[in-house]
Amino acid sequence: MSFLDNRTFQAVVSAFWLAFLAVLGVNIVGNLIMPEHETVEKFGYPVEVPEVQTAAASGPAETARPNIIPLIAVATVENGATVFRKCQSCHSVEEGAKPMTGPNLHGVVGRPVGTLAGFNFTESLKAIGGEWSYQKLDDYLENPKHLAPKGSMSFAGLKKHDERAAAIKFLMSVSPAAPPLPEVPAEAPAAPAEAAPAEAAPAEAAPAK
Numbered sequence: 001m002s003f004l005d006n007r008t009f010q011a012v013v014s015a016f017w018l019a020f021l022a023v024l025g026v027n028i029v030g031n032l033i034m035p036e037h038e039t040v041e042k043f044g045y046p047v048e049v050p051e052v053q054t055a056a057a058s059g060p061a062e063t064a065r066p067n068i069i070p071l072i073a074v075a076t077v078e079n080g081a082t083v084f085r086k087c088q089s090c091h092s093v094e095e096g097a098k099p100m101t102g103p104n105l106h107g108v109v110g111r112p113v114g115t116l117a118g119f120n121f122t123e124s125l126k127a128i129g130g131e132w133s134y135q136k137l138d139d140y141l142e143n144p145k146h147l148a149p150k151g152s153m154s155f156a157g158l159k160k161h162d163e164r165a166a167a168i169k170f171l172m173s174v175s176p177a178a179p180p181l182p183e184v185p186a187e188a189p190a191a192p193a194e195a196a197p198a199e200a201a202p203a204e205a206a207p208a209k
Contacts, residue, residue, distance in 0.1 A: 069184050071165035072172075080170025081208040083163045087155070093174040102153070108132050109168070109175035124150035136182065137168050 084093075090102040097104050103119040113136075114121035115126045125148040130136065139146060141164045144153035158164045172178045 002099060002192075003172060027054040027065050028075065060204055065138070065142065066161055067184065068161070068165055068168070070135060071161055072168050073181055073184075075162070075166040075169040077170050077173045080166040080168070080173070083158070083167045084170050086158075090155070092173075095174075105171060107175045107177060108138065109171050109178035111175075111177075122148065125153075133179075137171070138164050141167060167173070 010082035058143045087102075087105075090100055090101055092098075093104070093106050095106045097106070097121040099116070103116045103121070110131055110133070112131050121175070128136070128140075128147050132140075140148075141158050143157040144151060144155060158167060
């Protein structure tokens with residue numbers, strides 16, 4: 001091997017080692033500046049997006065129950081008797097009739113809750129307290145478990161407003177001591193729509209003096 005070739009070989013080897021040492025040095029310096037456990041895993045800035053609750057996620061909005069009194073006023077006993085067929089397998093309405101699966105409902109409107117002799121009411125129903133007012137009957141008939149969660153009533157309830165009103169009207173007819181329906185204040189009449197400006201009417205002639 002000639003002297004020139006020997007110098008060329010040494011230069012190549014030296015350049016390789018210099019490159020290797022340079023890469024190694026960069027890695028060492030990089031680890032000193034940014035330790036391994038602090039390496040950036042994700043680039044960019046986190047942006048917090050407010051969580052928007054949709055109607056589908058939150059469920060349907062609960063609709064308010066309308067005032068039952070006007071609906072009872074316009075209901076008929078005949079319609080109520082038809083609705084009551086859903087209840088007659090467990091309840092009787094004849095005066096003096098023995099309780100069935102449920103208590104006798106003769107005279108139930110206005111009667112203190114859970115006080116019928118000869119029937120064993122649950123403590124959950126007794127805890128309702130007060131009397132069977134029209135509003136309380138409406139609430140109970142819509143969902144018996146709402147007022148008496150541990151009551152023995154297995155009926156799911158009457159979900160339609162007009163059916164509950166008719167059933168209560170029927171129960172009124174078999175309740176001699178039922179209180180009169182409360183008066184409902186009439187709603188204020190809606191403001192009349194603003195009329196379009198009419199054409200100017202011809203002026204009346206002044207009366208002759």
